[in-house]
Amino acid sequence: MLPWASLLVLALISGKFATTPKPVISLNPPWIPAIEGETVLLTCNGFDLHSPRRITWYHGNTNWTTTENTLKVHTAGEYRCQIQDSASSYPVHLQFSSAPLTLQAPVSVFQDDSVVLKCRAKENVVLNSLKIYKNTKILTVLNNSPEFHIHQASLKDNGEYFCKGDKESNKFVSSNSVKIEVEELFPLPVLTARPSQPTEGTLVTLTCEVQLPPQRLDIQLQFRFFRGRQALGSGWSHSPEFRIFNMRQTGSYSCNAKAVTLNRWKQSHEVQIRVQSEC
Structure with a gap:
């Protein structure tokens, strides 16, 4: 899947950017490939667009500069954008289909996403019926709608999808194939301690760092910290930091990160913190 979507940059939840901020291009409508003759609106989403910036x-091989962060396009090719003083965005490879039957899919799919595939x-x-296939096996007949819904995406939904329509006289037409790869919502958090070898x-x-994909920077996370199996503090917190003001105990420390709305959580590896004596 292409690494671009509706938000701005790859970031650490600790509030510090992991890399130089990159703008990210989103599409409206958000499916690929686009249909020949239709217009796609590209939006260059970037850091601090509230102040006037050259884009x-x-x-x-063509480029032009404007103050508009949206662009209407109906031509295939690779698109990128660059906001003043920023790095160039990830590329968008836009295609327009003129085929009799086209299967459209979202740009990217993450765990627990609600996914719509459109067979157009x-x-x-004129087709008598539409069927959608996964890895050459029929999934369902699309009787009343050209859309196929995956309500809560998981790894079992990975595969090659295409649709087929029946015409008169036992003839049929097939669409393009779309490869679905369900991506991890977020990786394991990483716990860091400052200082790493504290004095008593x-x-x-303690900082619980989670590197979100640029498509999902809208995810709200909560954090919890542990020494061994003992929870520190009063429970889940929106802050990725936990402060121990009077460090006394050597031990194994870890943290949990949880996506609030999806109730999906992951635990970091344990970090051994050795407290040095004052003597």
Whole structure:
């Protein structure tokens, strides 16, 4: 799947950017491939767009500069954008289909996403029925709608999808194939301690860092910290940091990160913190 969507940059939940901020291009409508003759709206989402910024758009070997962060397109090719003083965005490879039957899919799919696949016939193509397939096996007949819904995406939904329409006289037309790869919502959190070898009685700050994909920076996370199996503090918190003001205990520390709305959580590896004596 292409690494781009509706938000701005790959970031750490600790509030520090992991890399130089990159803008991210989103599409409306958000399915690929697009249909020939239709217009796709590209939006260059970036850091601090509230202040006036020059935005440079790139299409193949052509580029132009504007103050608009949206672009209407109906031509295939690679698109990129660059906001003033930022790195260039990830590329968008846009295709327009003129086939009799086209299967459209979201740009990317993550765990627990609600996914819609659209099987679209050209206006002059009349089909008696539509069927959607996964890895050459029929999934269902699309009787009343050209859409197939995956309500809560998981790894079992990975595969090659295509649709097929029946015409008169035992003829049929097949669409393009779309590969679905369900991506991890977020990786294991990483616990860091500052300082990593504290002196007894000093302040130690634990940070639970989670690197979200640029498509899902809208996810709200909560955090919890542990020494061994003992929870520290009063429970889940929106802060990725936990402060121990009077560090006394050597031990194994870890943290949990949880996606609030999806109630999906992951635990970091344990970090051994050795407290040094004041003597």
